[in-house]
Amino acid sequence: MTQQLAFSKGHGTQNDFVLVADPDDRLALTPDDVRALTDRRAGIGGDGLIRVVPSAALPEGRAVLDEDPEARWFMDYRNADGSIAEMCGNGVRVFVRFLEHLGLVDLSDGHELAIGTRAGVRRVHREGDSYAVEMGRWHLPGGSAALADGYDAQVRTTGLEGVRVALSVDMGNPHTVVALATDAELDGLDLTTIPEVAPVPPAGTNVEYVVPRAETQDADGTAVGHVRMRVHERGVGETRSCGTGACAAALAVAAWAGAGAPSTWFVDVPGGTVRVRMLPEQRVELAGPAVLVAHGAVDLDALRAGLVTPSA
């Protein structure tokens, strides 16, 4: 008998994931299995794979339970190349939508749900169809000196081309935000290859390219920031959205703008728009949609047989 694996497929602003439920921690998915499942021709297709597993089943999950005993479910996140990632902002929202679909949680009463991730506990609540995630503490690996360098370089830059101000932002996973001057520059980027950014941390980095857009105002007349972003994700390539990347982008642009920058930002990505809010104590909130589009079963033996290993 062939081995069948039940899956769902979901996305958050078109950052798409294969979702599998493993409530008894029985699935031993190898990196090759992940590559095959996320393959867009021989598999289901996705930027990553998310496994639902009890926090108590994994060492990283047990660490999370020490932080918050209510974080019962753990998001085991894999990039499409099979590598493990600490966090995924769009993934957390889709993970919670999947938990709802499985009947494991109910957020309809507006309460907050604690989720385990390799970057620590993340808290999620619903705002209608949108899911808001408290994304934890961020920091700038280069410290304030890196910020000063970036800001100086940016204000010195004139002309339409050549703006290459970069800032590393740790969102639980690594990001490098690069400021560009114009929409044409952003549109013209070739992100089929890994962009050159320096310095690249040893564990690699996700790279976000951003162009500021005009500020708007909310109903109370408070300024709201706005940026456009394209992203090259570590372990994937160009994707149509990245939630942790959107937070990093808003944080970098707000930091470059200095005191008085808006505390709410909209980040436009090729797959839609997410909202980022600065919170006290170097925390940030990400809000956006989470959609499940398919449910089915995959024949694991056929899938494994179809995986082509690139020759050296």
Ligand SMILES: N[C@@H](CCC[C@H](N)C(=O)O)C(=O)O
């Ligand atoms: N798309 C995600 C980030 C996924 C992990 C990333 N590729 C990494 O390796 O850190 C998001 O929405 O945050």
